Amino acid sequence: MELRTLRAFVEVIRCGGFTEAGKTIFATQSTVSKMVKQLEEDVGVQLIDRSGQRARPTEPGLLVYQRALDMLAMRDELLMQIGELHSFKRGVLRVGVPTVGGDTLFAPVIAEYRRRFPLIQINLIEHGSAHLHALLRGGDLDVAGILLPVESDLEFRKVRREPVVVLTPEGAYPARKASISLAELQDQSFLLFQQGFALNDMILAACHRQGFVPNVAMQSAQTRFIAKLVEARLGVAFMPRMVAMADRPGGVALLDLDDPDIAWDMSLAWRRDGYLPKAATAFIDLVHEIVADQ
Template identity: 50%
Template sequence: MEIRALRAFVEVVRQGGFSRAAKAVFVTQSTVSKAVKQLEDELGVRLLERVGHQSRLTEAGEVVFRRAASILAQGDDLRTELEEVRGLKGGTLRLGFPLIGSNTLFARWFAAYRSRYPGVEIKLLEHGSQRLEELVLAGELDLAASLLPVSGEFDWQEVRREPIDVLLAADHPLARREKLTFKALADLPFILYGEGFALNPMIMAACRESGFTPRVATRSSQVDFIIELVAAGLGIALLPRLIAEQRPHPLTKRLPIEHPAIYWHMALVWRRGGYLSHAAQAWLALAGAPEVAGG
């Protein structure tokens, strides 16, 4: 069983087709097709069903995909360890940051790291927490920032824990209160985040605990746009206090929310038992550094 064939198969699944997979691994589509066919012949099972221009995993294919992704990730770990044993200077740090809060939490951290380790190349990817976790497990990221709790597949290091506050139009009757409960929000339209944001299931769970399913007015991945929508009276939003405080708006009111209280609990996560490069360990070690501790 060749690593080349496993990588071709895994990329077909991740990219959603043979042509995109070929671009990802820098070979022709024909080469990818032959590699996958070779793997199917060797294993004696059908891995993919061709449906039009798309490919769908068979039951056997799902098993092989999980195993193959793990094998490839372990192979990447092996190469990284060997490079460092040979005294590789510099190296690469592959980081994943969420779309919300990264500027607040990690800008100073990033600057401090670049100052201390100018020879390390930092490859940065921004995405929703769920997608970042998938990329960490696939071995494509060394570290990612994600919201706790995370599954047992990860080790993690806490970054920040902030209460979630509710933001509503300043002229709304509820804005006159000092604090709110989720139950008080039951009849109001909610502005939620885009797909893949870990805050969404937290908000939905708090609503269910309070006995209702929220009516969703719209969704957005842009915090500033969400705040403007609240100011325009489209609905309410739930924001981490730290982020809401940095974006005051004269037409909105921010109130603490409780019963149940929920928190934006950010951590850096990595694969449990996975190899952490010296570059990644140095990033984690910056947590207590004076220039970033208040970040």
């Protein structure tokens, strides 16, 4: 039972004849007659009373007519929804944002995306770069904010490069001091992010290059909590400048980190060989429009 056959049958009932139905679906009278006959053979009963001047449905024919209307309506609705997906009026965007800096960097983009595409459902996951990469690789995300460098199985666009600054208790260093090296901090307690955060790996690797293993006093996923611990003089911390500026309490000072190899290079990444929905493409373009470095 094909939808085209059901359409022919419906038009015969609507128009009251085979010739008129043929004009509606651009088919000859004999073609329409054959299609309806085939439908009757498929269901095993007569569907049209051909005895009068107008073609009328039999009792089973009326039932088939009503069901056929429902099926054709569902077909039309499906085609409309597919068309909306193609033009990304509807759909789902699965996006991952970094816990560190995700709110500052991507919240304005998500708000504008919602305004432009209100019918697209946004599924948002916050985590560190390593976990977001795993979700991308597994097909659980369409696109994610990940620190550079990214693995070769991902495509990416650069989004923002931010210097990493050191958060120290107010007054711990002379006010005129603008920058500090890791070597000068090796006797301090380090307040780092949790495992899976790429910034941690950069800091630890840089300490290793300078010949020491830092004393990690505490780890957290919350930037504001870490900043408050610095204010309480439990240690020093490291954050992208824009994050530190947004989350710094009054009792915390910021110093530039004197290490050219450490920077917060944020990218927007997606699977190299995966399908990228139009909803995700639109998000990538919007990130570039609103927050990406020019």
